Amino acid sequence: MLTEHCSKKRKFKSDYQHEKISKRLKTSIKHKKILSNIECLPNEIFYQIFSYLTDRELLNSFCFTLKNKRFDELIRNRTSINFRSIQRSQLIHLIYKNSLINQKILRQIHLFNDDNTPGLINLFFNLYSFDLFPNLKILVLDQPEQTDLIKLMKYFSKLEHLSIRLSTLVRMPSIVYTNLYSSVLCSSLKSLTIIDDPDEPITLPENMSLPYLKNLTLGSLTSFDIQKIFQAAPKLSYFKFHLNSEQSDTQNEQCINTNITRIDIDAPRAEFDLISKILFQTRKLKSLKICCRGESAWVWECFIRSFLPNLIDFRFKFDIRQRNISILEYEQDWWTKVKKWIVIGHPLSSVFYTLPFIDTKLTLNARTAFRQQNCFSSKLSNEYSNIRQLILTLNPLGFKLCQSNDVYFNNIDSLTLIDYKNSQKPVSHLSTLINLINIRHLTIDHRMRSGTFLLLIKEMPQLNSISGQDVAFSAITNKFQNEIVISFLKKNIQKLTISPSKACDDIRYVSQLCVVFSHITHINLSLKWAIDIWPWLKLSNLSSATVFCRHGSFINLINDPANHKWFFNCTYELRSHQDLRLWIQ
Incomplete structure (x- = not known):
């Protein structure tokens, strides 16, 4: 009996192995056939x-x-x-x-x-x-380090298309910028893009020659700089820039008839007089995108009729604060029927703009929302499809705005919540205002409580990045006692931005925070002293960090012989004495 049982068992095992090998062979043959095809x-x-x-x-x-x-x-x-x-x-x-x-x-x-x-x-x-x-022919560099930029500058003149996005966190020495613009603004380039901090003015070289340049994107320019570019680039057809109206010099300007057909001007503080002097030299213009201070519809209509007869696409955002301008001016037949430019007033601020709305960031607070709640209607529900970053400062009173089932913000991926009280009702109303499913980054303040946070994260399945002060994380974890919140943060959060509640203080609860966020891969820190960085660098999964300290210097930390081995085994970029970027192997 026992022998018969063992025999059956061996036979079953043999049949099972045979069937397993057969399946592998079939899968392999199928894979080879697919690969062969x-x-x-x-x-x-x-x-x-x-x-x-x-x-x-x-x-x-x-x-x-x-x-x-x-x-x-x-x-x-x-x-x-x-x-x-x-x-x-x-x-x-x-x-x-x-x-x-x-x-x-x-x-x-x-x-x-x-x-x-x-x-x-x-x-x-x-x-x-x-x-x-x-x-x-084409080179695109995103956030090159200073040494890379200096090494590659001599080759830029050989290219036809060059695009550089500079880091806006810390400025490089002025000599680097001077050499950069000197190397690229006297070359055979056909397309040039340099994306920089719009608040930092550019120093252009005295002698510029861009005979082949057709597309140009630069940072902060004065009207005098723009005049120099018009003269140096006779074939320029697309021009995008930030207009520094505070430093603009309109004296001794010459009138040049350019070949520009598309222009993009970011000039939130510029008046119409300054804008018109620039546009007066672009009579072949077909597409205009502009952000500036508002002017009456009649003034713009007269200017366009007289000097921009070829203009087809006109997208703008006008700030009309302290201006006696009515939206009705832009609803005349010439705007709506002849040109087909649809102009509406922003329901939450003193802005007129053409559809589609050209901003990607919006601040919505309780005062403006409560005052303008009647402006929200179904016909405006698609107005905010371009908004990706929403800063929401609504308290429960402001949520009277959210009474309908229409979702106004469908594509938000970054949400900042300020003054958000511990109440379940605003959370349910929040989902009628925002499509919470797409949100990947959340910024909170110390008024958020653990119950409210748990209700929020149930609606945010893709959340993987969070920002806040040390006291905010203490609040949502109920002083690090709420195991459900802590478990979620450990499992889902990959990127963390943290700072002290006051700039003059140290970050508190460091040991508890390092336990809660033990699995993050990137951290953005604001420290009091450079030496306070060490507990955070011990996080086992950390692969990169951006750190700023208010006191001390990272140079002394790196040059300390006791730390030499650690920094030798990682990649770092010292943007300034107090600003450090790390990539940890």
Whole structure:
């Protein structure tokens, strides 16, 4: 009996293994057939497929998943690379595998120094000299470090299209900026974009020559600077800039007839007189986007009729505070029927604008919401589709605004809640005002309580980033006693921004906060002393940090022999004595 039982057991085990092996063989054959069918496609179709993928998706799908020489060769022979959010380890692997790029045919490079790709620009150009790209025409650099910028400047004159987004947190030395603009504003560029802090004026070189430039985006310019650019770039067709109206000099200006057809002006404090002197020189203009102080509809109509006869697309935001201007002026037939420009008044502020609304950030407070609650109606429900960041300072009184079932803010991904009391009713009303499902970042203050926070996070399944003061986190966790809130923060929050309740104080509850946020990957800190950084750097999953201290210096911290080994094993960028950016291996 026992022998028979053992025999049946062995037979069952054998049949099971046979069935398992059979399934594996079928799966393998099926996979090979699919792969074989894919390989039958011509190269042109593969390049078409590649165009729909980011470089990160492309490398993950073809280089690491499918080990195939043909795919490696196709990827190497691309004429464009865009390394947004590609992991540093993947990039190094591909570079040393020599399956990343073919330098001789590459025409376009996009490189980023973000939290996922720290020091990428420096790494890339240390391994590939700029001289190895004879056909490179387009270069995009996102937040290059100062050393990278200085090293690459001499090559900018060889390009046709250049885009640089500078870090706005800390300014580089003025000599770096002077050399940057001198190197790019006397070249054969066809397109130039330099995105910088709009409040920092640019110093343009005295002698500029841009005979081929067609598209230009710069930061803060005076009217005198704009005049110099008009003279230096006769072929300019698109121009975007921030107008520094406080430093504008309108004396000794010459009138130039430019070839500009599209212009984008950000000038929130500029008057019509200054704007009109610039636009007077753009008589071929077809598209105008502008933010400035308001003027009557009749003045704009007369100017457009006289000097901008080709204008088709007119998008604006006018601030009409302390101006005797009525929305009815912009509802005349010439605006609505002839030009078909629909102008409406913002229900929550003293602003007139054309649809669609051109801002992505909005502040909504209890006073304006309560005063303007009658302005909300179903016909305006799509007005705020462009708003991504909402700063909400509504207390329960202000939620009288939210009585209907219409959701006014559908696409918010960053929400700031101020003066939010411990009440369930406002939370239920909040979901009638905002589509909470898309929110990824939340900023709170110390008035938030744990019960309210739990109700909020139930509506925010994608929340992974949070900001607040130390006392705010103490409040939502009920002095670090609420296990449900703590469990959520540990499991879901990947990015943290934290500061003390008062600028002159230290961050409190450091040990408790380090336990609650033990799984975060990025932290943004505001410290009193530089040495206070150490407890936060011990977080096991931390991969990057941006830290500012009000006292002391990070230079002394880095140069201390006791800390040398730690800083030697990580990548860091010292933007100033008190501003440090870290990428931790």
